[in-house]
Each structure stands twice: as C-alpha cells, then as structure tokens.
Amino acid sequence: MTTVTRGTTPATAPRTLRFGEHTVTWLPDGHVQLDPRRWLPDSTAADWAGRNAALLDPDGFLTASIGALLIRHGDRAMLVDAGFGPHAVPAENTHPALGALVGGQLPAALDAVGVDPAAIELIAFSHLHDDHLGWALRPGPGLASPFVNAAFAASAAEWSHWARPAAGSSRTRTVGGGEEVFPGVTAWPTPGHTAGHTSYVLTSGERRLIAFGDLFHTPAQLARPDWRVVVDAHPERGAEARRALLAELARPGTAGFANHFSGAVFGRLANHSGTPCWEPLEEFY
Template identity: 30%
Template structure:
C-alpha cells in the first residue's frame, strides 16, 4: 500500500508496514480503558456500536535536499509481540519501498517520533540496521528515558527494541530538541506525554505544510474526546495537553495531518467542533 504526494518541493510517499483488518482489528476497549480514564459506559456510548479500531502503520518517506528520510519504520518482519496472528500482517515496508523505487541502502535519515517498537523495530528487526547508511534522529529526552532505568509496566514491552535501536545506531543516532530543524524543511514539534520525548514532525516547503503527529491519537474518537488517554501514555495529562495543542494548531492553521495509526494513508484535516474536533480523511481508501 503506497500513496504518493508532495508538500511544496518535498516529494513524499506513505508506505504501509501493514494494516491488520477484520477479524484482527484490535478492540477499542484495549485502547481506552477505565484505568486510562475512560469508563466502560462512556466508551460504549461514544462508540455507537463500533467495537474495534483500524490500527495502521503508515510510514512516511520524504525527499529532502539532504536525501530521503523516513518518519517511523513500522514493526518490521517476524514480529510476534502481539501474538502469532500479527506476523504475516506486518513487515511490509521493504516491499512497499521496492515498488516505488526506494532503496534501503540509499536512505539518508530515519526520524523517530518516539522509540516504541511499532515505530522503531522496522529499523533494526533483523539484528542489523535496515538502513545501513542512514543517520537516525530522536528527541534527547526519548534517548535518555529508554537508556535509563525503566520500571513503568506499559513501557516494558518496548524496552528491548528501544534499547537495541539506540545501540545499533550508536554514534549515528543524533538527539534533537523541540523546535530544531532536523533536515531541510523538517522540524521537530513538542508533543511530550505519550513518551517523554514524543515529537510531532512538521514538513514545510513553498508555503505548504504537513504535520506528522505520531501517536498523538490512535482513532478519531480521540478527536471527539481529546481528554481520553490510553494505557501507553506514560504521562496522561501531558499527552492530553499535547494532543489538544496539536489539534488546535492543525485546525486553526488548516495544516494537512499525517496520523501514523489511522487507516491508510493516514492523511486528513482536523476541524473544530465546539470544544472538540473532527477528522476528515483526505480521501477514501
């Protein structure tokens, strides 16, 4: 699954690492739980009969003056972390790259919104760097967090992959700060909370913009209910504040949004609806 478009002079392509469909779509009740602040009756009323969400892995390639970069890399091949059913449904990034003429050896940069395994394992799944000549970028707080002592239960499933990503890239991993221009036309935007160094990525060229929001939201339900957190938000109040800020900016400035986990290609616009928001896909699949 590929989708090609441009942001000014930045040539872009969304390549899916996989998008599990029925009967393998995850339950909404796994994402929005009483423990994360969403009572079961509130979720039931909001869902209006829907019980699952579509969890895509939409990796974004961007052609910059300094070479081609990818924002997040999917789960990669041979992944069994969510159960055996998931293994044949993900790890499609390499095939998608080949179909649009992208070479792993020619990739210049890997930009991580954060280091959860579904965003970083695609870069290291084989035990070696998938993109051997690429420089990697992640927020300094993200690198520091996963390099230290991690005791939070929701973080533990991601710890091994995050640390292996840091180890394998080594000196080729360049920590950044919010506001930094990572590559020409590619800027890091503050979005902490989901993880300590979670970042959004803003592309800008010739007056056109695209905001990659990473895991700011998993489903349109988090636009109509922006205070909802998930079990994977390590700092729920901060994640809610980041989500509201990014949604307000995307709506008020009419910025095209790239949402990593929404149905392929994860592109759309955000509109205000009173104190909440609505999601408008760029087009139907």
C-alpha cells in the same frame, strides 16, 4: 461528513502526495488491533456505538495501521518512524489492550515507489516503541537493518528512556525542539505518550503537514482529547499535547499525517455538527 470515512482496513499499498517542493509517501508495514475500552479506559460502551462503531472491525477492535512516512526533497530522502519490522505477534502474547500485531511490508513498499533503503539519510523517530523503530533498530534475529546509511534521530529524553543499545552509537543523534532535521522538516516536542515523544512539521510556503506519531490512535479521540491512553507515560501531558495538536491542525493550511488512522493517514481536522473529525486528503490544496 462522519468521523470515519475509510472503514477499518489499513492501507496495504503506498500512497504519495505532492507537497510543494516535497513529496510525501505513506509506506505501510502492518497493523495492530487495539481493544477500544482497554486502550482508551475513559471511554464507555456508548462511545463505541453510533458513528464510532464504524471504526471497529468485526471482532470489536480498532485496527490501527503501522508504517512510516517517506519525505523526499530533490534527490534526498528521510523517514519518520520505521514500522514494526518482520514480526508477527498473536494477541495472547501482546499487551492486554492489544490484539494481533504484525509487520513486514515496509521494504516492499519502498521498492514499490522506487526508493533504495540505502538512499534514506535519516530516520526521525516520533518515539521508541517497537511499532515505530522495527526496521531500523529491531529488524529481527540475524537480520541487519536495510537502512545502512541512515542516521537515527530522537529526542534526548527518548534515547535516555530506551533500555536497549542503539544500532551503533555513531549513527544516533539527538534532536531538540524547533531543530530542522531535513529541509523543511522541524522537530516539535509533544511529550506524554512517552517522555520524549516528538512530532515533525513539514512546512512548504504557507502550508504545513504535521506527522504526529502516537498523539492520536483513532479519529474518535479528536472529539475527546482528554481520554487517557493506557500506555501513556504521562497521561496529563499526553492530553495537553493532544489539545495543542488540535489547535495547530485547526490553523489554515495545516494537514496531518496520522500513522495509525487505518487507511486514512493523510487528512485535515474538520467539523461535523460541532464535533471535530478527520477529513481524508486526496491531494494537498
């Protein structure tokens, strides 16, 4: 087993797994290039040699997937996050630690799995960065969100730090730690990347799936949760949240949803010669 198992190419088609009474589906929207040394400024050139070199694209970037997690229970459906939206930003116009940033695939991904955006009752945001809210709150000039019946949920701290108005205040709601936002899905505060960053835990019997947003952007961080992320609002709290997540992922029956882990978004924490690493899941056991 190695740290990387699926290369650097983001998934371009939805992927559905059965999880007890639920089904979970990765819905791709696009991708973003991350400059590894700038995005993770505590890392060194040596850290991106050896097996971690396989995480880099030919231009030396980490290619991070962007999308959403669809959770279905009976005839009900929700999303965790909402992609970047129908936008394409060249490297010269993004953050200095980024390369190209593109979205736009999410509606087609929903159509491919037979889900009408109007059937989505809730979009629970891990945080309110553009690559997580696009199709809900930033669909583009002259475009309306396709999620016409969805409530938009985030932590109070997240809403209070978001500068732009929400798409209709009657559609927004605040979620707190331990709150069940959807059958089997509870909110878990994991601040650090942003002040109100929230993970979501889907529980079915003795099994759990943790959708952990931007706590980790690449499998290389699993062995180095102390590495700062250049855009973390509170770096020390971010490191604490990453360590707490690693402890939870190590518990029996626990898997993770890693929105930015290229093609291997569903996985579990494994160990390779004493080094924590990501083991992609083909199905839940």
